[in-house]
Amino acid sequence: MQHHRTSKPEEDISHIRQMMERSTSFLSLSGLSGISAGLIGMAGFLAVYYIISTNGLGYSDLKENPYSVPLTLRILAVACLTLAAALGSAFYFTQRKARKTGQSLWSKPARNALTAFALPVSSGGLLCLILIWHRLLFLVAPLTLVFYGLALTGMSRHTHREVYWLGICEIALGIFACMIPGYGLIFWMLGFGVLHIVYGAALYKKYK
Amino acid sequence: MNDIDIKGLNRDFESRVRLGIMSVLTVSGEVTFNDMKQMLDLSDGNLSSHANALEQNGYIEVRKSFAGKKPQTLYIITKSGRDAFSRHIEALSRMIGKI
Secondary structure (H helix, E strand, O other): OOOOOOOOHHHHHHHHHHHHHHHOOOOOOOHHHHHHHHHHHHHHHHHHHHHHHHOOOOHHHOOOOOOOHHHHHHHHHHHHHHHHHHHHHHHHHHHHHHHHHOOOOOOHHHHHHHHHHHHHHHHHHHHHHHHHHOOOHHHHHHHHHHHHHHHHHHHHHHOOOHHHHHHHHHHHHHHHHHHOHHHHHHHHHHHHHHHHHHHHHHHHHHHO | OOOEOOOOOEHHHOOHHHHHHHHHHHHHOEEEHHHHHHHHOOOHHHHHHHHHHHHHOOOEEEEEEEEOOEEEEEEEEOHHHHHHHHHHHHHHHHHOOOO
8 A cells, every 4th residue: 555645734634623513413214205205294184184174173273272171172182193294104105215335224323313303393292292281272282383393404414405494484483373363273384394395305406 | 554654644544535434434434335436436446445455554444244145345443543644634634634
């Protein structure tokens, strides 16, 4: 092996920094998973909207007169189904991409990304269940957006940087929705449906 | 083994590929062959020849096992590898006056 010193120390250092950064990132997150999660989110919104309107109610009535218990449980069931389907589809597309690129789904970066995501989402989910328990329904939709956004910004250190900005948008949307509570469901549709589709399409185009 | 020049740079880490392998292992501790190949964007032969050289110098450990029927290679950084690489980074930093 010959030892020609061809590179400058500055270049070596920046190469090292870049490699260290890349080794902590999980890059198999697929754009398609964003698009599918967005479409499922839209379907969930339509289902909830249908249930509410066939009962002659609106999300804006929530602050004064919360929904009856059976209606609340039905909406909760639809929301949980939507969440499960969205996570399932995101997982499917991500593992498909991981297999294609040969990255392990159980690598350290992947585990880091998952834990960073799971903690805010599960604490937010728990808080929302407690809010439902206390019949403070009008805050639930906006707060799911805020906690989901926090989960994304936390996770973004371990994956594509674009995830950070998606998170910021979700947080902003959620906080805005808290201020005008009557429109929570609309914001929910914007955050989980429209934003996901836009973001997923952008990611897909960039990293296909 | 350790081939250190006047400035404190370790000649074993001179190639870009080896810098990459050591950087990734410094952060992650252990990485599979496939993950490493993808992160550094290398061919199979290129990665294994540089990894073998690092192994011979005692900087990393190469552990071969089977995941089901597929053979799997795992690279693990050793204590002396960690020390040698951090001294190399210090030397580089001194040269650009950042320490």
